[in-house]
Amino acid sequence: MQELEEYWESFQEEIQKASTLSDWNYLKGKYVGKKSRWGEFLAKLKELSPEEKRVWGKKINQLKKEMEELLEERYQELLSTEEKSEVDITLPGKKGWSGSFHPVLLTRDWILTIFQSLGFRVEEGPEIETEFYNFEALNIPPDHPARDDQDSFYLAPGYLLRTHTSPAQIRVMEKLKPPFKVVVPGKCYRRDAFDATHSPMFHQIEGLVVARDISMGDLKGTLETFVRRFFGEERKIRFRPGYFPFTEPSAEVDVSCGVCGGKGCRSCGYSGWLEILGAGLVHPQVFTHAGYDSQDVRGFAFGLGVERITMLKFGIKDIRWFWENDVQFLEQFNIF
Numbered sequence: 001m002q003e004l005e006e007y008w009e010s011f012q013e014e015i016q017k018a019s020t021l022s023d024w025n026y027l028k029g030k031y032v033g034k035k036s037r038w039g040e041f042l043a044k045l046k047e048l049s050p051e052e053k054r055v056w057g058k059k060i061n062q063l064k065k066e067m068e069e070l071l072e073e074r075y076q077e078l079l080s081t082e083e084k085s086e087v088d089i090t091l092p093g094k095k096g097w098s099g100s101f102h103p104v105l106l107t108r109d110w111i112l113t114i115f116q117s118l119g120f121r122v123e124e125g126p127e128i129e130t131e132f133y134n135f136e137a138l139n140i141p142p143d144h145p146a147r148d149d150q151d152s153f154y155l156a157p158g159y160l161l162r163t164h165t166s167p168a169q170i171r172v173m174e175k176l177k178p179p180f181k182v183v184v185p186g187k188c189y190r191r192d193a194f195d196a197t198h199s200p201m202f203h204q205i206e207g208l209v210v211a212r213d214i215s216m217g218d219l220k221g222t223l224e225t226f227v228r229r230f231f232g233e234e235r236k237i238r239f240r241p242g243y244f245p246f247t248e249p250s251a252e253v254d255v256s257c258g259v260c261g262g263k264g265c266r267s268c269g270y271s272g273w274l275e276i277l278g279a280g281l282v283h284p285q286v287f288t289h290a291g292y293d294s295q296d297v298r299g300f301a302f303g304l305g306v307e308r309i310t311m312l313k314f315g316i317k318d319i320r321w322f323w324e325n326d327v328q329f330l331e332q333f334n335i336f
């Protein structure tokens with residue numbers, strides 16, 4: 001029974017010294033697990049008198065119970081100190097890295113949402129177009145000077161990468177019956193030199209409204225509503241007379257430069273304005289090419305440049321930044 005006392009003392013000493021949960025696990029195995037000596041002590045009871053057996057039997061049970069209680073107590077203490085040392089809840093949290101939408105696509109979807117809220121539906125058109133849809137049906141015959149402004153990348157004879165989203169006007173008219181309001185987003189390609197405001201590939205959104213009674217007033221009201229919702233009340237908009245072979249009358253629409261506030265800077269060519277779109281009333285000849293009776297319907301159309309609008313919205317100075325794949329630039333638009 002001397003050994004029992006020593007066993008108990010060494011347990012008390014060791015449990016106080018245990019400073020980690022792994023020390024604790026070792027002690028649990030040694031004192032109450034398979035390696036413990038309780039079986040050995042109980043076996044020794046046989047050698048004692050009935051009276052001693054009763055006393056020591058009780059003592060063994062009591063010490064074993066106390067050992068288990070002390071182990072549990074120490075376990076809770078060690079658990080809370082280890083938790084504290086592993087997680088410092090006073091430090092700021094770690095944020096995971098996530099990708100983001102490209103600013104041009106973000107703007108595209110934003111614009112589409114505004115037009116959808118005005119009752120427009122979203123349609124699509126092919127990026128590889130025929131010369132008929134890209135030019136002829138839009139009143140631009142082979143020798144027309146307007147083709148010079150939209151030099152393109154030609155593929156097989158008669159096919160090219162579309163230079164604007166306007167060919168979708170014809171495709172939509174062939175597909176739908178008036179009245180309708182559509183917007184068609186997509187990539188366009190031109191043989192334009194890469195500079196601060198031009199890129200050889202860019203995005204446009206075409207708008208087309210066809211019904212019986214459509215006037216220039218409908219076009220102006222729609223575009224003003226869009227500009228106010230997208231840029232805010234403080235931005236100015238101006239309509240300039242313009243020319244497109246497929247609209248009559250035609251207009252160029254500008255928005256005041258967001259980089260310089262209209263004073264003039266490199267990104268607006270020192271004019272204070274940035275052209276965002278071309279627009280006009282659909283030319284009767286275009287209706288005829290699409291198989292409509294031009295006496296029966298009227299319509300307005302517009303085509304806006306998504307990159308230019310993104311630059312205006314965020315004050316981006318150079319269109320080339322969109323396509324340089326600089327993560328530091330792109331991750332600034334992780335706004336959701």
Ligand code: FA5
Nearest residue numbers: 164166192198199202276277278279301302303305308
């Ligand atoms: C057109 O492309 C006409 N299809 C627009 C239109 C549609 C007029 C319907 C009437 C009715 P324009 O060539 O001006 O028009 O181009 C329209 C817009 O596309 C420009 O205002 C500009 O914002 C953008 N854009 C044109 N070329 C480039 C380019 N190389 N890089 C970036 N944006 C461009």
